[in-house]
Amino acid sequence: MVVGRIRVNGALRETPVAATIRMLQSADAPAYVALRQAMLAAHPVAFLASPDADLASDLERMQRTLGASEENVIFGAFDPELVGTVGIFRESHAKTAHRATIWGMYVVPAARRLGLGRALVDAALDHGQRHLAGVSQVHLGVSAAAPGARGLYERCGFRAWGVEPGSLRHAGRLYDETHMVLHLPVR
Ligand SMILES: CC(C)(COP(=O)(O)OP(=O)(O)OC[C@H]1O[C@@H](n2cnc3c(N)ncnc32)[C@H](O)[C@@H]1OP(=O)(O)O)[C@@H](O)C(=O)NCCC(=O)NCCS
Known part of the structure; x- marks a missing residue:
């Protein structure tokens, strides 16, 4: 049942929840870092980073970088506080600048x-x-231990192209990582 609307980049979409999706800015850094620590602690095999060794949990770094460049951004879902995040950045090498990567997906x-x-x-x-401009592929990796996330990515049009066996080791167990890609129309 539709009871609300999500505003995604200015456009309204009807959903069961009312929320706003917007790009995070420097002032959002404390809320982001708190949520980032919570996601890493709650889902150790869904994320490669660990709570005690994570660049995105560095408050000063996030205050400096959030909103600073279109090339590397994080979106947040607000309801009304921060309840979800996802990041996207363009690969930095000239020969891979047609590729972007999605990371840090959490609700x-x-x-x-x-x-x-x-x-x-x-x-x-x-x-x-x-x-x-020029990005024609969006990549991501998803742990075999996060089937819900894989379902979400498939729903968004991503397709699996390979599996990296035992990519992540946690608490003595190995977890495979599925690599997925979505092709964007080139501008
Ligand atoms: C994965 C995650 C971000 C999904 O967020 P969400 O807000 O629940 O996703 P949505 O409500 O937009 O779901 C969209 C679609 O994705 C799929 N999906 C989402 N969660 C799912 C689940 N647990 N099982 C199966 N499919 C799922 C469904 O197709 C769903 O559509 P539907 O609800 O109409 O069936 C959330 O479960 C999460 O934060 N998980 C823990 C962290 C994690 O695994 N992050 C990914 C790291 S790669």
Whole structure:
């Protein structure tokens, strides 16, 4: 049942929850770092980074970088506080500048299955198309231990192209990582 609207980059989409999706700015750094620490602690095999060794948990770094460049951005879902995030950046080498990567996908447990994850991915893809000229591929990796995330990415149009066996080791167990790609129309 539709009871709200999500605003994704200015456009309204009807969903079961009312929320706003927007690009994070420097002032959002404290809320982002707190959520980042929570996601890494709660889902150790869904993310490669560890809570005690994570660049995106460095408050000063995030205050400096959030909103500073179109090439490397993070979107947040607000309801009204920060309840979800996703990042997208363009590869830095000239020969891989046609590739962008999605990372740091997270929605708090209480707000899941309401369309926020999809709205965040849509915002990241929209950013890639509008602001990352020449980007024609969006890549991501998803752990075999995160089937919900894989379902979300497939729903958004990503297709698996390979599996890296035992890519991540945590608490003595190995986890495969599936690599996925979505091709964007070239501008
Ligand atoms: C993965 C995650 C971001 C999904 O967020 P969400 O807001 O619940 O996603 P949405 O409500 O937009 O779901 C969109 C679609 O994705 C798929 N999906 C989402 N979660 C799913 C799940 N647990 N199982 C199966 N499919 C799922 C469904 O097709 C869903 O559409 P539907 O609800 O109409 O069936 C969230 O579950 C999460 O933060 N998980 C823990 C962290 C994580 O795994 N991050 C990914 C790292 S690669």
